[in-house]
Amino acid sequence: MPCSMRNGRRERRLHGTTNSACVARRSGAGAERRRSLEICSGYAHSHEQFCVATFGSNQHSDDCVRDHRRDADTDSELESKLNFELESFWTGCGGSSCGTLATTTTQFDANNVEVSSADYVAPATAPTPNTVTITITPAADSTKKAQLTIQVQAGRSVSLSPVTVTVAANHRATLTAQITGTSNMNLNWFVNGIAGGNSTVGQICSVGLSPCQMVTGGAALQVDYVAPGAIPSPNPVAVTAKNAGDPTLQASSQITVINHVLVSVQPGNVTLAPLAVQGFTATVLGTSSQAVVWQVQGSGCAGTGTCGTITPTGTYTAPTAAPTPDAIQILAISAEDGSQFGMANVVVSTGANILTLHPASVYAGEANGFTLRVEGSGFAATSTGAGSTLLIGGAARTTTCRTTNQCTTVVTATDTQTAGSVSVQLQNPNGQRSNSVSLIVAPPGTGTSTIALGTSSPAATGVDIVVVEPTTAGVSQPANDVDLDIAALGLFNTANNTCGLGGNPVMVVRPTNGAATADICVFSQSGLDSSMTYAVSGSGDVTVIAKQPAGLGIIHLTLQILSTAQAGVRTLFIQNTNLDETAASGVLEVQ
Numbered sequence: 001m002p003c004s005m006r007n008g009r010r011e012r013r014l015h016g017t018t019n020s021a022c023v024a025r026r027s028g029a030g031a032e033r034r035r036s037l038e039i040c041s042g043y044a045h046s047h048e049q050f051c052v053a054t055f056g057s058n059q060h061s062d063d064c065v066r067d068h069r070r071d072a073d074t075d076s077e078l079e080s081k082l083n084f085e086l087e088s089f090w091t092g093c094g095g096s097s098c099g100t101l102a103t104t105t106t107q108f109d110a111n112n113v114e115v116s117s118a119d120y121v122a123p124a125t126a127p128t129p130n131t132v133t134i135t136i137t138p139a140a141d142s143t144k145k146a147q148l149t150i151q152v153q154a155g156r157s158v159s160l161s162p163v164t165v166t167v168a169a170n171h172r173a174t175l176t177a178q179i180t181g182t183s184n185m186n187l188n189w190f191v192n193g194i195a196g197g198n199s200t201v202g203q204i205c206s207v208g209l210s211p212c213q214m215v216t217g218g219a220a221l222q223v224d225y226v227a228p229g230a231i232p233s234p235n236p237v238a239v240t241a242k243n244a245g246d247p248t249l250q251a252s253s254q255i256t257v258i259n260h261v262l263v264s265v266q267p268g269n270v271t272l273a274p275l276a277v278q279g280f281t282a283t284v285l286g287t288s289s290q291a292v293v294w295q296v297q298g299s300g301c302a303g304t305g306t307c308g309t310i311t312p313t314g315t316y317t318a319p320t321a322a323p324t325p326d327a328i329q330i331l332a333i334s335a336e337d338g339s340q341f342g343m344a345n346v347v348v349s350t351g352a353n354i355l356t357l358h359p360a361s362v363y364a365g366e367a368n369g370f371t372l373r374v375e376g377s378g379f380a381a382t383s384t385g386a387g388s389t390l391l392i393g394g395a396a397r398t399t400t401c402r403t404t405n406q407c408t409t410v411v412t413a414t415d416t417q418t419a420g421s422v423s424v425q426l427q428n429p430n431g432q433r434s435n436s437v438s439l440i441v442a443p444p445g446t447g448t449s450t451i452a453l454g455t456s457s458p459a460a461t462g463v464d465i466v467v468v469e470p471t472t473a474g475v476s477q478p479a480n481d482v483d484l485d486i487a488a489l490g491l492f493n494t495a496n497n498t499c500g501l502g503g504n505p506v507m508v509v510r511p512t513n514g515a516a517t518a519d520i521c522v523f524s525q526s527g528l529d530s531s532m533t534y535a536v537s538g539s540g541d542v543t544v545i546a547k548q549p550a551g552l553g554i555i556h557l558t559l560q561i562l563s564t565a566q567a568g569v570r571t572l573f574i575q576n577t578n579l580d581e582t583a584a585s586g587v588l589e590v591q
Contacts (some may be wrong), residue, residue, distance in 0.1 A: 056252070083137045084118035089271060093127035099152065101134070126154045154500035156181030160241050160251035167227040168261045168286030174207060175253055177221045177241045184245030189218040192237050201232045204239070227257045263342035265332045270346055272318040273353035273435075275405070280314040280344055282332035292342075292508070298328040304461030306347075320377060320405065322348035352378035352388065352426050352434035359469035361440035364419040366578035370471035372424070376434065379404045379426060386429040393422050408474060411439070419443040442468050444579055461567040470580040471528055478517040482526045484574060487586040492519040492556050499550055505589045508542070512565045517545070518559045522572070524582075527553035533575045541565035542590060565590050 086101040096188035102119040109115055119472045120134060159178045179185055185498040191197030191205040195214035196204050205212035205224045215223050225239055236256040262285040272278055282292040294310045300323030301307035307328045308318040316330060328346040358373040360376060372390070379401050380388045387401040390409040401407040407426065415422055421438040451460045478481045490500040499521035508518040534544045534557055542565055546558035570588040575581040 013154065038367045083139060084116075085135045085137065086120070086132060093123065093132070094281075096124075097123050097127060098132045099123045120150065122150075122152045126152045126253060136392060148161045152186045152587050154180040155248055156246070158187070158241055158243050158249045158268050160239070160253050162253060164236075164254045164256070165217060166256045166258060166285055167225065168258050169227050169229050169231070171261075171548040172224045172226050174222060174224055174288070175239060175241075177251065178267055179221070179249075180202075180385070182245060182249065186217065186219050186244035187221070187241045188244055188247075189223060190238075190240045190242070192232075192234075193240075197225075197239075199228055201237050202239075202255070204226050212468055219576075225253075225255055227255070231257055231259065258286050261334050261337050261340050263292065263334050263340055265330060265333050265342040265344040268344050270344065271349055272346060273349050273355065274318055274322070275355055275565075276318045276322050276353070277319070278316045278346075280310075280316060280330055280332070282314065282342055284336070287334075287336055289334075289336045292332040293335055295331040295333065296328060298323060298325075299569065300324045301328065303331060308348075311544075316346070316410070318346070318348050326350070350378065351432055352376065352428050354424065354426055354434050354437045357424060357437055357439055359471055359473035361442055361468040362416055362471055363444040363468055364416055364441045364526060365444055366416055366471060366580075367413055368471075368578050368579060369410055369415075371408055371474035372411045372439070373474040374407045374409075374426065375405060376426070377405055377435070378428070379407055387586060388429070389427045391423075391425040391427060391433075394425075396427070416441045440468070442466060471578040480525075484524055484526050484576060484580050484582040486572070486574070486582065486587065487523050487525055489520060489522040489572075489584075489587055492521040492550070494519050497550070497553055499556070501554075503585055505569065507589050507591055508561050509591050510561055510565050514561050515562050518561060519556065520559065520588075521550055521554050521556050521572075523552075523554045525553070526575070526576075528555035528574065530555070531577055533573075535573045536588060537571040537573070538566065542570060542588070559588075562588065567591060 043447055073112070084101060085097060093372075095103045099122045104238040105118075105199075106114065106116045118134075130152045132150050132152065134150065136146045136148070138144050157180050159180075161176050162173075165173045165175075165545055168484050177187055179187070191198060191204060192201045194201060196214045201211050203226045204215045205226050206215055206220070207222050207224050207266075209224075211253070212224075212226050236254045238252045240250055240252040264285070266283075267278075267279050269394055280294070281296075282290070284290050284292065294312065294313075294314055296307050296310050296316070298307045303411050306319060307323050308317050308319045310330060312330070326347055328348065330344040330346060330540055331341050333341040354374055354376040356375045358375070359370070362370070372392075373556055374390060380386065381404050382399075382401045388399060388407055389396050390399045391397070392411055392415055394411065397409040399407050400411045411422070416439075421440055422438050424439050426434040445466065446575050451463055453460060470476070470483050470485065472482050488501040488503060489506055490502045491506060492499050501521065505518050508520075509516070529549050530547050532547075532555075534547055536542045536544060536559065541562045543560050544557050545560045548556050550556040570590060572584045572587050573581060574584070
């Protein structure tokens with residue numbers, strides 16, 4: 001349907017085809033021109049091969065054709081030029097997936113009308129959402145635009161997925177068809193041209209039904225292909241779905257039949273350090289069941305754990321030392337067919353190897369240094385003579401190796417004064433060095449922040465929290481935890497200097513007016529002293545105004561509570577000079 005744009009005595013027309021409709025008008029005269037543009041809309045089919053929509057700008061001459069070029073000044077020549085641009089304002093497509101817009105062409109028709117046009121070709125597949133926009137802009141004034149919105153509709157077609165598949169003999173593969181552009185939703189199914197197939201080439205069956213309930217046609221858009229018991233010829237076979245109303249609308253899947261399922265394991269070959277962890281994945285070809293049973297084997301795997309262990313999900317942990325011979329196989333056995341398995345080969349390295357550091361990260365600026373515990377394999381124990389030596393930042397340090405898997409040394413405050421990382425490496429008496437591992441030195445945070453939660457916002461997302469390990473991690477053990485965490489607290493009796501430690505929150509009472517004090521005592525396995533910093537959460541209405549040791553790692557704190565203090569539970573924060581910090585939530589309650 002043609003649409004016109006008028007400018008004085010000149011008329012421009014925008015043409016649209018393929019069910020398009022638009023109205024775009026400009027009006028005015030003399031030096032003052034006022035223009036009004038209206039959005040256009042149209043439709044295009046995704047499988048059209050030729051021009052889907054043509055848009056043009058027509059400019060008529062005056063009443064006398066011979067006066068046309070004489071009357072056209074420079075401004076009108078510019079105004080006769082239009083720029084065509086394909087845009088997508090949604091996320092349904094990008095680039096050529098929105099279609100293509102050919103280069104604009106300009107010519108005069110038989111009536112000496114100047115026509116500018118561009119061809120839009122829809123993509124092969126309709127985008128989602130299926131709307132693209134053609135923007136037409138006068139070269140003389142880019143603020144004056146006309147737009148044509150095109151809805152790309154799927155053409156008449158039948159598709160089938162998967163397009164290719166491999167199936168073991170007597171196994172099933174589920175095929176899914178999709179029909180677009182027609183009201184007839186029935187399909188006829190063929191295997192190598194045979195309706196419904198047969199026992200030689202395989203059969204089309206209702207999904208999940210066993211024995212097979214053959215399907216030759218109907219409204220089912222999803223079926224099972226059941227492979228024959230022997231390899232068909234030719235192989236692969238073609239499964240074809242044809243639209244019942246129009247057999248030219250069809251799609252096929254190529255199905256390869258194999259004798260039995262095949263299991264593969266990735267990675268296929270790997271060298272691991274002792275105690276290293278490696279994940280393996282298995283793929284079972286020829287069946288929908290991907291379940292496998294994992295096993296570890298090898299000629300040197302005489303005892304339990306000699307060659308390492310593997311979980312039901314394929315996570316393998318290497319042994320503490322390489323077996324003899326140093327050759328381990330990881331098996332993935334098909335749960336459906338126990339005679340079929342895949343295999344990966346593992347070699348365990350024999351050199352020194354660092355696996356973990358304790359702590360693995362600290363804050364820059366810690367004041368006292370700390371013990372670093374290094375765990376791995378292939379270390380030389382100190383008890384057997386000259387042991388391994390730890391290198392901190394490349395410098396050798398006095399080292400104690402209690403076993404061939406664990407060594408300790410002291411990291412000084414100088415080592416961690418600057419944020420970044422410090423290299424940690426181990427050297428055996430024979431000069432052999434381990435891998436290098438980084439001790440992370442993080443910049444300390446600035447103050448504390450609050451994540452407000454409530455009934456209307458019970459969760460918080462997008463909040464980054466940087467946490468390092470306590471510097472006591474090198475000496476803290478599960479049976480002897482010396483981290484800064486609070487173990488107990490209670491009220492402190494200043495009359496007889498006694499402390500009633502317990503595991504329940506301590507209640508402190510607000511005065512009617514002014515301020516009041518309360519004395520509490522706090523205990524931690526690491527030992528608390530007056531060099532540490534103590535604070536209570538809130539707006540400053542409950543503060544720590546005095547601190548003094550009470551012996552045995554107990555600290556006596558004097559709190560000041562204002563009459564305006566908000567009732568409720570509070571958190572006690574403790575930080576030592578190594579910048580280790582703990583937060584004991586809910587240990588205080590203001591009443």
